Amino acid sequence: MQDVIVIGGSYAGMAAALQLARARRKVLVIDAGQRRNRFASYSHGFLGQDGVDPARIWAEACRQLLAYPTVTWVEGSASTIAGGKDEFRVSTAAGDTFAGRRILLATGVADRLPDIPGLADRWGRTVFHCPYCHGYELDQGRIGVIATGAMSLHQAQLLPEWGEVTFLTNGALTLEPEQRDDLRSRGVAIEETPVARIAGEAEVELRDGRVLPFAGLFTATGTEPASPLAEAAGCELIETPMGRQIVTDETKETSLPGIFACGDVARAPHSVSLAVGDGAWAGAQLHRSLVWPE
Known part of the structure; x- marks a missing residue:
């Protein structure tokens, strides 16, 4: 049983996982390897990483995250979410099933060009x-x-x-x-x-x-969640001037208890800096939900 299953291992998802790892919580990250900025050669406007290849930023962040012994990384695509708070089950396209107390959707968005x-x-x-x-x-x-x-x-x-x-x-x-x-x-x-x-x-x-x-x-591209998981699970989505996104409260929890969301899929506007900040906040709030469950 994982404390949190993070679906999406890009900037927001890893930022959230880092906060949880530092609280010595068991975290599973499921990542399909489809970063939104994979088409760009350089990332700009991210303090400390200005002008760096985004693939290099991701690789270094992943290395640092996996140095924590309570973090597990699975390469693959999450296909379904079942169960409820404290007893979620996430299945992957490869046929594996994982159990977790909380879910974090950090799947990012796809651009409609x-x-x-x-x-x-x-x-x-x-x-x-x-x-x-x-x-x-x-x-x-x-x-x-x-x-x-x-x-x-x-x-x-x-x-x-x-x-x-x-x-x-x-x-x-x-x-x-x-x-x-x-x-x-x-x-x-x-x-x-x-x-x-x-x-x-x-x-x-x-x-x-x-x-x-x-x-x-x-x-100005329109965006939509890169994965249908949130909609399939029953999370509320909203249409914004920038596209569809998952509705969350101030703690980053969705309309479904125990399922949280962060990054581009749950906020606008979008950038690497904002995704990292949103992920860090989501990770802290997930930890608090485990410490003080309602």
């Missing part, structure tokens, strides 16, 4: 979603913002801090006169010709044949 040829191939390299993570490296060059919905306007308003911005509406939204005026007051150019494809490093080919070169592109 615009259906534009060439965009997915450049995701994490020259196409991004977070200016705080990737804007500085564009060296105040030309930036294209490809609209996907209402959140894209916010991106276009913010990104002039990092360079000269062109807002490509791409038929995803219709700008009101006051919104146009606001963008122009910030120096943002508005391009309404639909995007045909992305080529080169970050070249936008429009349907009228024009090609607009950029230092980098941004788009």
